[in-house]
Amino acid sequence: MVKGSLYVNMNQVNQNEYLYGTLLSENIIGVIHDHYVTFHLNMDIDGPSNNSFVKVNLQKEMTSPGESPRRSYLKAVRNVAKTEKDAQIKLKLYDPSEFHVINSNKKSRVGNPVGYKVVPGGTAASLLDHDDPPQKRAAFTNNQIWVTPYNESEQWAAGLFVYQSQGDDTLAVWSDRDRAIENKDIVVWYTLGFHHIPCQEDFPIMPTVSSSFEIKPVNFFESNPILNIPPNSPKDLPICKAAASA
Numbered sequence: 001m002v003k004g005s006l007y008v009n010m011n012q013v014n015q016n017e018y019l020y021g022t023l024l025s026e027n028i029i030g031v032i033h034d035h036y037v038t039f040h041l042n043m044d045i046d047g048p049s050n051n052s053f054v055k056v057n058l059q060k061e062m063t064s065p066g067e068s069p070r071r072s073y074l075k076a077v078r079n080v081a082k083t084e085k086d087a088q089i090k091l092k093l094y095d096p097s098e099f100h101v102i103n104s105n106k107k108s109r110v111g112n113p114v115g116y117k118v119v120p121g122g123t124a125a126s127l128l129d130h131d132d133p134p135q136k137r138a139a140f141t142n143n144q145i146w147v148t149p150y151n152e153s154e155q156w157a158a159g160l161f162v163y164q165s166q167g168d169d170t171l172a173v174w175s176d177r178d179r180a181i182e183n184k185d186i187v188v189w190y191t192l193g194f195h196h197i198p199c200q201e202d203f204p205i206m207p208t209v210s211s212s213f214e215i216k217p218v219n220f221f222e223s224n225p226i227l228n229i230p231p232n233s234p235k236d237l238p239i240c241k242a243a244a245s246a
Contacts, residue, residue: 001033001198022198030198034124035209036141038157038171041188042150045103046114046220050183053081053147054115055089056098082182084175087147091123099145100218101188112219120144122211124193136167141191146175150185157189 007013008026021031045051057077063070076098081087089099102115123144128135130142140146140157148154148171156162159169167173171189194211201208 001196002028002030002203005029022200024198024200024203028203030203032195032197034126034141034193034195036124036126036138036191036193038140038189038191039213040155040157041101041118041190041215043101043116043188043215044185045101045116046106047103048185049103049105051101051103051186052182052184053087053186053188054100054102055079055081055087056100058096058098080182081147083178083180084146084148085178087145087181088143088175089145090125091120091144098218099188101186102218104183108219109222114220115218116220117216117218118145118188118190119214119216120190120192121213122192122194124195126193127195133167137162137165137170139167139170139172140189141193142172144191144193146171146189147181148174148187148189149179149181150187154187157191 002024003021005019005023005027007023007029010023013019013023019029021029024030043051055078057079059075059077060072061075062072079086089097091097099118099120100115101118102113104113106114108114125144126135126138126141128138130136130139135141137158151174154171154174157171159165159167190213192211192213194209196202196209198206199208
């Protein structure tokens with residue numbers, strides 16, 4: 001993400017001039033930009049069955065005077081999304097939540113619905129105006145999580161032809177139909193993103209920025225699935241060897 005420049009050194013740049021990026025090398029500016037990758041998660045928890053999306057909010061509760069030496073504690077409030085707009089999620093540092101996909105028709109031996117949770121990683125939100133043409137096409141970045149009913153024609157969050165799009169065939173448009181999603185064949189869309197202010201180490205290949213997310217079981221297994229795995233012995237461990245010279 002670079003552009004040409006007349007500058008070969010920062011001492012040529014007027015202090016009142018803004019480059020909208022970083023001078024990476026002689027005559028080359030790396031412009032400030034974002035990276036987004038949207039994951040289409042058709043999870044089908046415990047078979048091709050109907051699933052539900054649950055937002056689990058962690059909330060602080062205060063103790064009553066004289067009730068306890070403790071002043072506060074935590075509780076988890078589970079909210080099952082009824083429609084698509086209920087599942088449009090903007091991540092917030094001081095409003096922590098977990099995001100579960102459950103099969104309410106399948107229960108563990110103690111009665112919990114089986115499920116998996118999406119654990120967000122990179123969570124950058126776009127700073128562009130929503131009416132900016134690039135943001136109309138990238139409206140899927142307006143939220144970090146969306147949930148829609150499965151539809152074979154709805155596979156590409158930015159629409160089928162991104163660079164010809166006017167923003168009328170995107171995940172945001174589909175989700176605004178506000179269709180029912182409880183106990184349905186649903187798709188979770190998670191957008192991993194990060195802002196990128198380029199630095200010299202990024203040019204010409206970017207090795208310094210990366211991110212990830214996880215999908216983890218929630219009451220899916222009856223107990224810890226690794227308890228009965230035998231321990232590793234030295235012969236099980238990989239041995240690194242230098243590659244033979246060409």
